[in-house]
Amino acid sequence: MADRSLIEWTDATWQIVTGCSVVSPGCTNCYAMKLAGTRLRNHPSRAGLTVDSKAGPVWNGQVRFNAQWLTQPLRWARPRRIFVAAHGDLFHEGVTDDQLDQIFAVMALCPQHVFQILTKRPERMRAYLTGEFSPGLGRNVRPHLVWQQAFAVNKAAGRSLATFTRTLEAQGCAPRNENPWPLPNIWLGVSVEDQARADERVPVLLDTPAAVRWISAEPLLGPIDLAEWLGSWCPCCRRPLLGGQHFEGRTCGTCHSRTARIDWGVFGGESGPSARPMHPDWVREGRDQFAAAGVSFLFKQWGEWAPGENAQNTIGRAVDTADWFDGRWDFQRLSAASCADQHIDDEPTLYRAGKKAAGRRLDGVLHDGFPEARS
Secondary structure (H helix, E strand, O other): OEOOOOOOOOOEEEOOEEEOOOOOHHHOOOHHHHHHOOOOOOOOOOOOOEEOOOOOOEEOOOOEEOHHHOOHHHHOOOOOEEEEOOOEOOOOOOOOHHHHHHHHHHHHOOOOOEEEEEEOOHHHHHHHHHOOEEOOOOEEOHHHHHHHHHHHHHHHOOOOHHHHHHHHHHOOOOOOOOOOOOOOOEEEEEEOOOHHHHHHHHHHHHOOOOOEEEEEEOOOOOOOOOHHHOOOEEOOOOEEOOOOOOOOOOEOOOOOOEOEOOOEEEEEOOOOOOOOOOOHHHHHHHHHHHHHHOOEEEEEEOOOEEOHHHOHHHOOOOEEEEEEEOOEEEEEEEOOHHHOOOOOOOOOOEEEOOHHHHOOOEOOEOOEOOOOOOO
């Protein structure tokens, strides 16, 4: 739990769920997994969540619902962007629907905050958000269950009924007996470290009800083409609408379903001792695709490896380098004499400059885009 965060795209973290399972290549060097098995291995929220291996600590598939931190966001009056379950996956199969209801209830009670959720399990996220249709109620029962929990949490926290009523109104609940869904202060996102994971996860995200949908391409492990999902997209037909207009509310001419869109992209390289390089052209392609579609883009970091213009600290000393050749990385160790120039024109060579020195400028520019709040 942290009321402040060094993550470039958020203000605070809410560790309501900790623990996870390895599901794709992006998990290999997971910082939360390594931390849970080393410095935090005896902390009650992390103990017993990893097993030791030759490669270091690995998630063992257990998850922990940290009920002691459930109401923490209620005590944060100043509006924040809050990364939910930064050291786990909120939609892991080990998190029950009842626990999710409690978590969403707290988010419903905090309209002053924006809650940022990121998952590698979009099918579970979609199943939860779409819920179960009740013929008796004539609607999805999930928001009904969440707002029931919200009423109980509000009462248990010693807050008045008037406060609860004001919260309903702030979340767009009018008339008062309606349950707003999806909640306007929750951003739902998926991790897409390569094209295969983008192809699997992005269409499911676009088929999930959300106020804001986003993708995190970090660590970016290969080129990804996201262009077809950056305009209006039909989740039912699984295709972009002709013309690619970028706005919510358009309907598909084939099935008449409501269209969806990606609202935000976060790109970044990997950090840490075993970090894998990210080719500059991979992130440039993402930047250009988002710019062409008019979608917000944030470049989080180069990570451990950086192009020459971001690796000035390696001049005059021996350094590890990486060159992308024939579809793979070729690693070499250059002597200090070989690193006497300014590096700037040496792409596609990447230099192991370290995260701090590498920084987060892409071609000399900081990209700090955020999606616009929706009314």
